[in-house]
Structure formats: C-alpha cells, structure tokens
Amino acid sequence: MIFTILFALMVCMLAYQTGLNTIYLVLLAISWKQIRRHMREEPATGPSDVFSSPFTPSVTLVVAAYNEEVTIVESLRGFLSLRYPDLQIVVVNDGSTDRTFELLREAFGLQRTYRVDPKMVPCTPIRGIWASRRHHNLLVVDKENGGRADAMNAALNFADRDLICQSDADSILEDDALLRMVAPFLREPDTVVGTGGIIRLVNGCTVDGGRVTKVGLARNWWVRFQVVEYLRAFLIGRLGWSKLNATLLVSGAFGMWRRDMLVEAGGYSVETLGEDAELTMRMHRLLRRKEGNYKIVFVPDPVCWTEAPSSLRVLARQRRRWSRGMGECLWLNRELFLNRHHGACGLLAFPYYAVYEFSGALVEFLGWIAFPILLLAGFLEPLMILLFFLLAIVYGAVLASSAVLLEQFTYRYYERWSDMFVMVLFAVLENFGYHQLHVWWRVQGIWDLATRRSQHWGNMQRVGFEHAG
Numbered sequence: 001m002i003f004t005i006l007f008a009l010m011v012c013m014l015a016y017q018t019g020l021n022t023i024y025l026v027l028l029a030i031s032w033k034q035i036r037r038h039m040r041e042e043p044a045t046g047p048s049d050v051f052s053s054p055f056t057p058s059v060t061l062v063v064a065a066y067n068e069e070v071t072i073v074e075s076l077r078g079f080l081s082l083r084y085p086d087l088q089i090v091v092v093n094d095g096s097t098d099r100t101f102e103l104l105r106e107a108f109g110l111q112r113t114y115r116v117d118p119k120m121v122p123c124t125p126i127r128g129i130w131a132s133r134r135h136h137n138l139l140v141v142d143k144e145n146g147g148r149a150d151a152m153n154a155a156l157n158f159a160d161r162d163l164i165c166q167s168d169a170d171s172i173l174e175d176d177a178l179l180r181m182v183a184p185f186l187r188e189p190d191t192v193v194g195t196g197g198i199i200r201l202v203n204g205c206t207v208d209g210g211r212v213t214k215v216g217l218a219r220n221w222w223v224r225f226q227v228v229e230y231l232r233a234f235l236i237g238r239l240g241w242s243k244l245n246a247t248l249l250v251s252g253a254f255g256m257w258r259r260d261m262l263v264e265a266g267g268y269s270v271e272t273l274g275e276d277a278e279l280t281m282r283m284h285r286l287l288r289r290k291e292g293n294y295k296i297v298f299v300p301d302p303v304c305w306t307e308a309p310s311s312l313r314v315l316a317r318q319r320r321r322w323s324r325g326m327g328e329c330l331w332l333n334r335e336l337f338l339n340r341h342h343g344a345c346g347l348l349a350f351p352y353y354a355v356y357e358f359s360g361a362l363v364e365f366l367g368w369i370a371f372p373i374l375l376l377a378g379f380l381e382p383l384m385i386l387l388f389f390l391l392a393i394v395y396g397a398v399l400a401s402s403a404v405l406l407e408q409f410t411y412r413y414y415e416r417w418s419d420m421f422v423m424v425l426f427a428v429l430e431n432f433g434y435h436q437l438h439v440w441w442r443v444q445g446i447w448d449l450a451t452r453r454s455q456h457w458g459n460m461q462r463v464g465f466e467h468a469g
Contacts, residue, residue, distance in 0.1 A: 006370035006373055006379075007379060009363075009366045009369075010367055010370045010380075012363050012367065013363055013367025013392075014367075016355075016356070016363050016367070017392045017396070018391050018395075019355075021391070021395040021396055023352060024232075024236055024237070024399045025399060027237060027240030028236050028240070028399065031235060032406060034239050034240075034242070035406070035410050038299075038301070047176040050179040050180075050182055050186060051179055053186060055186060056086075056182060057161075057163050058086035058162045059084060059087050059161050059162070059164075059178055059182065060087075060090055060155075060160065060161040060163070060164050061079055061082075061087060061090070062089075062090045062152060062156065062159060062164060062165070062166050063079070063090070063167055063168065064092050064148050064151035064168070064169065065093050065096065065169035066094045066095070066096055066100075066145070066169075067096045067097060068170060069100045069103055070170075071169060071307065072091075072170075073104070073107045074172075074207065075168075075169055075170060075171060075172060076107075076169075076210075077209065077210040078209070078211055079173065080210075081209075081211075082177070082178055083176055083178075084178045084179060087137060087178070088137050088139070089139070090155040090158050091140045091141070092140075092143060092154050093142045093143065094143060094146060094147070094148070094151040094154075095124075095143065095145025095146070101140075101142055104130075108132045108140075109132055109134045111131060111132075112128055113131040117157055117158070118157055120267075121157060121263065121266060121268075122153065123143065123146060123150050123151075123153040123157065124144045124145070124150055124154075126141060126142070126143045127144065130142065139158060141154050141158060146270070148252070148275060149267075149268035149269060149270045149272075149275035150268075152267070152268045152275070153267040153268055156262060156267050162259060163258060164256065164259050165255070165256040166253075166254070166256075166276075167253060167254055170307045171305060171306040171307075172202060172207065172210060172211065173254070173302075173305075174302070174303045174304075175211070177197060177303055177304065180299060181195050181197055181254075181256045182195075183299070184295070184297045185256075185258075188295065190293075191295045192294075192296075192297055193257065193261050193287060193296060194283060194296040195296070195297045195302075196249075196255045196296075196298045197256075198235070198303055199230055199234060199253050199254055200413065201223060201227050201308045202305035202307050203220065203223045203310060204217050204218030204219065204220075204223065205305065215414055218310070221426075222309065222310060222312060222315055223309075224422065225430050225434045226308045227423060228423055228426050228427045229430075231403040231423075232399070232403040234298075235300065235403050236402075236406070242296075242297055242298035244344040245296065245343070245344060245345070246343070246344040246349035247280065247296045247297070247298055248277060248280055248281055248345065248349050248350065249280055250276060251276055252275065252276030257283075261286075261287075265279065269332065272325055273324055273325035274324075274325025274328060275325075277326060277329040278325075278328070278332055278333065281332075281333035281336060282332075282333060284336065285335060285336065288343075288345075300411075303413075316437075316444075319445070320442075320445045322445065324445040326353065326357055326358050327449040328449065330350075330353060330358055333350075337351065338351060361443050362443055371388070393432075396435070397430075400430065401424045401427045404420060404423040404424050404427055408420045
C-alpha cells in the first residue's frame with residue numbers, strides 16, 4: 001500500500017513538472033513574439049514623444065522605507081533625477097529603527113510641514129510630514145511601523161498626481177523608465193489601468209550618482225541563480241500572461257496604477273505579505289465588475305534595478321515569505337478560480353498560480369521523497385528514471401537557458417558574452433540543488449500559512465551598491 005502511494009506521488013510530480021514546463025514553453029513562444037512586436041512599435045511612442053506630449057499624465061512615485069540607511073540616499077537621488085515632466089515623490093519612513101530618517105533629513109534638507117491627511121485609505125498614525133527645501137517635489141511621511149502595505153497606503157493619502165508608481169528604497173530606476181511605463185496609458189487611455197516593468201538585479205553592477213553605469217554579473221552564486229530566475233519570470237512569465245490580459249502580479253518593486261482606481265479599490269491590503277499580487281488580483285475582480293474592458297500590461301523595457309539577497313539565510317526568509325503571501329492572495333481572491341466571467345485570468349492564470357506557483361511545491365517535495373525510496377526498493381525501471389531526468393531537469397534547463405538567450409538577443413544588458421555563458425551554466429546548475437532548496441522554502445511558506453505563524457515585513461540586511469572609482 002505504501003509503495004502504491006509513493007508511486008502515485010511520483011506520477012503526480014512527473015505530471016506537475018511536465019505541465020509546468022509545457023506552460024512555460026507556450027509562454028516563451030508568446031513572449032518572443034511580443035518582444036519583437038514591442039521593439040518594432042516602440043519608435044512610434046518612444047520616451048521623447050511621451051515626454052513632450054501634452055497628454056502625458058502626471059506621476060507620483062511612492063517609496064516605502066524600513067531600515068534602509070545603506071541605500072536610501074543614493075536611491076532617492078536617482079529618483080529625483082528621473083526624466084519626467086511632472087513627477088512627485090513621496091517617501092514613507094515606516095518606523096525605521098536605524099538612521100534612515102536622519103539620513104533623509106540631512107541629505108535633502110527636510111523641514112517639518114503641515115498638511116491635512118485626507119485619510120482616503122487607513123494607515124497607522126502619522127508622526128510628521130516633511131518637505132524638502134532643495135526639491136519642491138519631494139515629500140517624506142514619517143509614521144509608526146505598520147508594514148509595507150500600510151506604508152504604501154500612507155503614501156497614497158498624500159499623493160496628488162494622476163498615476164501612482166511604486167518602487168523600493170533599495171531600487172534604482174533607469175532615466176527613462178517612467179516614460180516607458182506610461183506609454184501604454186497614452187496609447188490606450190480608456191482601457192489601461194495598470195502597468196508593470198522588469199526587475200533586474202543590481203548586484204555586481206556599478207552605481208554612480210543613483211544610476212547604473214556598468215552592468216555586471218555578481219560573483220555570488222546565490223545572486224547568479226536569482227538572475228536566471230528573474231529573467232525567466234519576467235521575460236517569459238509576465239510577458240506571456242500580459243498578452244492574455246491575465247497578469248496576476250504587478251510587482252511592488254516597480255508597478256504603476258491609476259490613482260483613482262487604487263483609491264476605489266481601498267489601497268493595499270494589510271492582510272497578506274503579498275500585497276502587490278493581492279492588489280493585482282483584486283483589481284481584476286473590481287474592473288471586471290465595473291467595466292469589463294480594461295488592461296493590466298507588462299512592459300518589458302522599463303527597468304528597475306534592485307538588490308537581491310546575497311546570503312542563503314536572507315534568501316530563504318524572502319522566498320518563504322513570498323510563498324506564504326501567494327497563498328494568502330489566492331485565498332482572498334478565490335472568487336477568480338475557474339470563473340469564466342473573468343476570462344483568461346480566472347480560467348488560466350489563477351489556476352496556474354494556485355497549482356504551480358503555490359501548492360505544486362508540496363507535490364514536488366513529496367515526489368522528491370518518494371523517488372529515492374522507490375529507487376532503492378527496485379520499483380523504478382531505468383527508462384522511468386531517464387524520463388524523470390529529461391522532464392524534470394533537461395526540460396527545465398532548456399527553458400531557463402531560453403530566457404537567458406532571449407535577453408541576450410533582444411535587450412542585451414549583459415554586454416560580455418562570458419556573462420551569458422555563465423548565466424546559461426547557472427540555468428543548468430539550478431536544477432542540481434538550488435531548485436530543490438527553493439521547493440523546500442516554498443513548502444515552509446505553506447506550513448507557515450497553515451499554522452498561521454506570525455510573520456511581518458522583514459529587514460533584508462542590505463549590502464549596498466558597488467560604486468565607480
């Protein structure tokens with residue numbers, strides 16, 4: 001009986017791996033076509049045209065900061081120098097216990113100001129509002145700690161532009177990133193309500209004056225694995241789902257929304273650790289009921305550079321938190337599951353996230369336990385072992401390598417071919433240990449959710465940017 005159960009687990013894991021990689025293969029084909037189309041259409045609405053257009057909407061860039069003393073000043077300098085015709089920046093110090101607020105006050109000449117809090121969305125008490133004597137468009141909100149979602153809600157209360165762009169205090173946006181993010185709003189002003197850009201890892205890059213001046217690949221192995229993950233997730237996953245208007249995650253590190261829709265939706269949810277995914281799913285529900293004709297778009301060329309965890313302990317905590325957050329988001333928006341009224345979002349994307357991005361980790365984990373037991377007991381034929389290897393490892397490595405090649409033959413941020421070969425190598429190596437670790441972290445996240453273990457917005461222990469000279 002026990003071997004029958006173990007064999008069934010093995011079959012389920014094989015089916016899971018086959019299904020996951022096949023979905024990624026389909027998304028890869030869609031993404032390749034979309035990138036080629038985007039690169040052909042870009043000259044028609046390039047950054048210069050967006051900058052000079054009288055119809056370009058104003059933007060508030062909101063930044064939540066908690067214990068970000070290592071990167072906050074340089075990141076904010078970069079934000080303040082962004083090329084955009086009408087930009088407001090609202091930074092929220094979410095009860096930091098380090099020198100984040102003091103550094104902001106010293107670097108940008110902050111002075112206390114008095115503004116009425118409209119309280120459009122609830123947040124923890126505000127301790128003070130500070131304006132910059134040097135930058136008329138900079139506002140800093142100092143508040144009691146309430147977590148990332150609560151900090152974003154506080155920023156929303158003081159934002160007064162047409163669009164809200166969210167980013168992180170350890171991030172750097174490219175000079176024309178906002179112009180590229182806004183382009184879909186200009187092309188289809190009546191239908192586009194949200195856009196997301198691509199996240200790239202700043203580890204190993206050279207930063208000067210709040211700008212990435214030289215792109216490089218980090219020496220740290222954990223970061224290299226994450227580079228491959230991010231390329232696969234954004235250039236294949238996000239772009240493919242966007243074509244189907246089934247984007248279920250606009251990243252909190254770099255996403256843009258219509259301000260009026262954010263307020264109508266009630267802001268960011270404090271009930272989950274995955275507030276960015278939860279907001280995206282809730283937007284789909286709200287917009288389908290409200291209008292029906294809408295788009296949430298992923299744009300592949302606006303770039304946000306962010307620092308990735310470089311230690312195993314911090315990376316494990318981040319992925320465990322992501323897994324739990326995804327489970328919370330799926331539960332809060334379970335109305336979408338196989339709901340034909342929500343189109344591809346309900347019939348395709350939501351089941352995919354429920355099966356493959358969340359619960360599938362448990363299936364794979366149990367399958368990895370069953371595999372050596374069945375192998376030692378003589379229940380597995382050599383042909384089945386070979387089939388498993390091909391499906392679980394070779395298939396996945398080919399797809400991950402395809403994401404690297406897609407990057408190299410389109411945007412080519414990594415100019416050295418040696419970097420590409422290293423990334424392809426790590427696309428193969430991730431299947432021999434790193435992937436299994438990732439599955440274990442995701443299972444831990446599922447356990448945290450099932451046991452309702454207390455968890456909050458953590459501190460990532462920033463290393464800081466590598467500077468020129």
